[in-house]
Amino acid sequence: MIDMDAEAFEDLVASELDALPDEMVAGLDNIVFVVEDRPEDGSLDLLGLYDGLALTERDRYGMGDLPDRIMIYREPHLHACDDIDELRGEVHTTLVHEIAHFYGIDDERLHELGWA
Template identity: 75%
Template sequence: MEMDATAFEELVVDELDRLPDEMVEGLDNVVFVVEDAPEDGEDLFGLYDGLALTERGQYGLGELPDRIIVYRTAHLAACETEEDLRDEVHTTLVHEIAHFYGIDDEQLHELGWA
């Protein structure tokens, strides 16, 4: 599938807006970023770059924001239709937001999100 960076970013924002309020209201000091691919060449759909809520002590005083990164190239390579792409981006957002809340990959797998 092909989609330029601007259209993909708009799709990610649209999918983020569709997430339940309860899931996103607790996101404190988190920014969402769209990049083409990880710098290290890994094949990832997304990445949570930060300190999970469950690991925070005194946090937020001058701290840089945590980042949730959504990678365009991996998503486009894995999807054939826009509907597939939306589903995969949705799953990626839920997965990475879960990491913010301290839910690990094993728990995500048990819940069907990994």
Template identity: 75%
Template sequence: MEMSIESFEELVTDELDKLPDDMVDGLENIIFVVEDRPENGEDLFGLYEGFALTERGQYGMGELPDRIIIYRHAHLAACADEGELRDEVHTTLVHEIAHFYGIDDEQLHELGWA
């Protein structure tokens, strides 16, 4: 599947807007970024960079924002059409937001999101 970076960014924004309010209302000091692929060559759909809420002690003003990165090439390579792509982006967003809240991969697997 092919899609421009601009169109993919719009799709990610659309899927982010569709997430439940109780999932996104608690997000603080976090940015969402689209990149083509990880610099280290790993095959990832997304990545959470930062400190989970459960690991924050004296977290406060002046901190650099945490980042959720969505990787375009991995998503396009795995999906045959836009419907599949939207589903996979949705799953990736939920997965990475869960890491923000301190939910690890094992718990996500148990919940069916990994």
């Protein structure tokens, strides 16, 4: 387990988000990334969550719609990792996983691609 305060973890998430390929993030529209300590149920099992309607499921989407959210949970990440390199890798994987859900890629396909 790693000890890292909220501000340092947010900086790490921002750094990993900036490092993602342009083609992965270019299509992100009306979406916010949120870092929270834990999921609502308080568990340490969930590393991230996409809250929104995937692109593949939208009829119309436009002005006035609330943004979709990708939540990254700090404490579960810190609990799951033994060092900073492992933490960076896990945050990267979580970001890719949740962004994939935005694009409509389900968990089965993520497993096939090696992203879950």
